Amino acid sequence: MHRRCPHLLGRLFVWIAGGFGRKLPANPQTIVSMFWDQQIETMGRSALEQLQVKRLQATVRRVAKSVPFYQQKFAERGLKPGDLKSLEDLRRLPFTANADLRATYPKGLVAVPAEELARLHTSSGTTGKPKALFFSRKDVDNAAELIARCFVMTGCTRDDIFQNMMTYGLFTGALVMHYGAEKVGCLVIPAGPGNSEKQLLLMQDFRSTVLHITPSYALYFATYLESRGINPRKDLAIRKAFIGAEPYTEETRRKIEKALGVDVYNSYGLSEMNGPGVAFECEHKRGMHLWEDHYIAEIIDPQTSEPLPDGKRGELVLTTLCREAMPILRYRTRDITSVIAEPCPCGRTHRRLNRITGRSDDMLIVRGVNIYPQQIEQVLMAVPQVGRNYLIVLDGLDDMTVKVELAESGFDGRVEHLVGLQTEIVNRLRAEILTKPKVELVPPGTLPVSEGKAKRVVDNRRL
Numbered sequence: 001m002h003r004r005c006p007h008l009l010g011r012l013f014v015w016i017a018g019g020f021g022r023k024l025p026a027n028p029q030t031i032v033s034m035f036w037d038q039q040i041e042t043m044g045r046s047a048l049e050q051l052q053v054k055r056l057q058a059t060v061r062r063v064a065k066s067v068p069f070y071q072q073k074f075a076e077r078g079l080k081p082g083d084l085k086s087l088e089d090l091r092r093l094p095f096t097a098n099a100d101l102r103a104t105y106p107k108g109l110v111a112v113p114a115e116e117l118a119r120l121h122t123s124s125g126t127t128g129k130p131k132a133l134f135f136s137r138k139d140v141d142n143a144a145e146l147i148a149r150c151f152v153m154t155g156c157t158r159d160d161i162f163q164n165m166m167t168y169g170l171f172t173g174a175l176v177m178h179y180g181a182e183k184v185g186c187l188v189i190p191a192g193p194g195n196s197e198k199q200l201l202l203m204q205d206f207r208s209t210v211l212h213i214t215p216s217y218a219l220y221f222a223t224y225l226e227s228r229g230i231n232p233r234k235d236l237a238i239r240k241a242f243i244g245a246e247p248y249t250e251e252t253r254r255k256i257e258k259a260l261g262v263d264v265y266n267s268y269g270l271s272e273m274n275g276p277g278v279a280f281e282c283e284h285k286r287g288m289h290l291w292e293d294h295y296i297a298e299i300i301d302p303q304t305s306e307p308l309p310d311g312k313r314g315e316l317v318l319t320t321l322c323r324e325a326m327p328i329l330r331y332r333t334r335d336i337t338s339v340i341a342e343p344c345p346c347g348r349t350h351r352r353l354n355r356i357t358g359r360s361d362d363m364l365i366v367r368g369v370n371i372y373p374q375q376i377e378q379v380l381m382a383v384p385q386v387g388r389n390y391l392i393v394l395d396g397l398d399d400m401t402v403k404v405e406l407a408e409s410g411f412d413g414r415v416e417h418l419v420g421l422q423t424e425i426v427n428r429l430r431a432e433i434l435t436k437p438k439v440e441l442v443p444p445g446t447l448p449v450s451e452g453k454a455k456r457v458v459d460n461r462r463l
């Protein structure tokens with residue numbers, strides 16, 4: 001009880017709601033506010049920043065003592081751990097790039113003796129070779145703690161039945177969420193991805209209330225339910241879906257919410273920072289609270305590496321503050337977003353990240369124009385006749401074809417007579433991406449679906 005509601009006011013509320021000292025109901029969390037650790041989540045900015053400085057200093061001391069990679073970087077800059085006095089000094093620290101993690105594979109940037117290592121994950125390898133990420137026991141527990149905050153923030157309680165439809169294994173996505181859900185006290189169903197028939201059976205038989213799923217699989221699963229004549233609002237108990245692991249647009253969120261009858265919460269994380277639970281939406285769904293007592297976020301210009309002010313879109317750079325086994329300084333995530341500094345009506349003081357619009361290395365250059373796949377998705381998902389999947393194919397010298405699945409409803413088995421729709425999509429795309437792609441309409445369910453992260457671009461160009 002104490003753990004769930006450390007704040008004095010919160011305890012008073014529980015006492016009153018519980019009937020002035022009467023025995024509390026079986027599930028006190030359902031009447032407690034939507035905080036897992038209110039003291040931390042609503043901490044004043046200056047106290048939070050002081051905590052960040054203290055933890056950053058400890059992190060820097062730790063890597064300076066035991067990680068040769070950082071020792072060398074500090075030596076090159078003539079930097080001593082004691083030089084770090086304030087958050088502004090963060091800029092004096094070196095960046096850590098994706099390539100640095102690959103170069104240190106398989107040992108990683110480990111900062112503790114081998115016997116203190118408790119778990120190994122690797123990145124899912126969306127781009128290139130894997131990276132080895134090590135956790136100590138405390139790191140495993142901290143990651144679960146942050147997930148617990150995220151769950152409770154969206155109103156989850158121990159009454160929830162959590163169906164985890166992400167890939168288990170080396171990928172952090174499923175396991176880290178699993179541990180966090182257990183901490184909250186949910187019943188956890190480790191379903192893994194794919195096999196829609198089995199997923200549906202689990203949802204029906206165990207009345208799952210919360211799903212963890214990729215946007216692409218959520219869209220696919222919605223089509224599956226439709227084909228089985230299942231109305232999720234009536235026939236299933238699902239109410240929430242935590243969706244992340246790949247970029248998706250607001251249009252896609254709305255589509256999933258409508259088709260699955262759930263509230264979708266955007267969930268952001270990356271293996272290099274413990275996996276999911278780095279940033280997550282609260283009930284207001286206007287940006288994702290980044291847990292700033294565990295991570296420091298900076299936004300930089302990906303080309304010049306210069307810092308950008310709050311509100312400006314650029315590359316997210318993250319520094320771990322509590323990681324024992326493998327602290328990482330100023331990690332270049334390549335994810336493009338911006339920071340929302342305005343206070344959130346939920347009362348949490350941790351700043352929010354805007355939706356990730358893609359990775360700096362997702363950017364396609366087609367006929368000299370910079371294009372993010374998300375721009376294309378945004379256009380497509382706003383067209384009612386468009387279904388739930390698309391593929392961008394680049395061919396020849398610089399030819400772009402967008403293959404677009406049609407929606408099941410209203411499709412009569414023929415695509416040839418849909419010239420008007422095709423032209424409309426071409427025009428809408430041209431207005432957004434400033435170049436004219438070819439558009440190929442294809443019947444529903446004919447484009448490949450991956451169980452893990454969606455593959456949206458096939459680049460066969462001879463450039």
Ligand code: ADP
Nearest residue numbers: 123124125126244245246247267268270271356
């Ligand atoms: P990788 O994909 O690099 O092999 P991860 O499995 O750790 O490794 O994936 C982390 C990446 O997934 C993030 O850096 C980001 O690009 C993407 N991602 C995760 N969550 C989201 C989200 N909610 N929105 C957009 N992109 C996301």
Ligand code: ZN
Nearest residue numbers: 282344346348
């Ligand atoms: Zn909020």
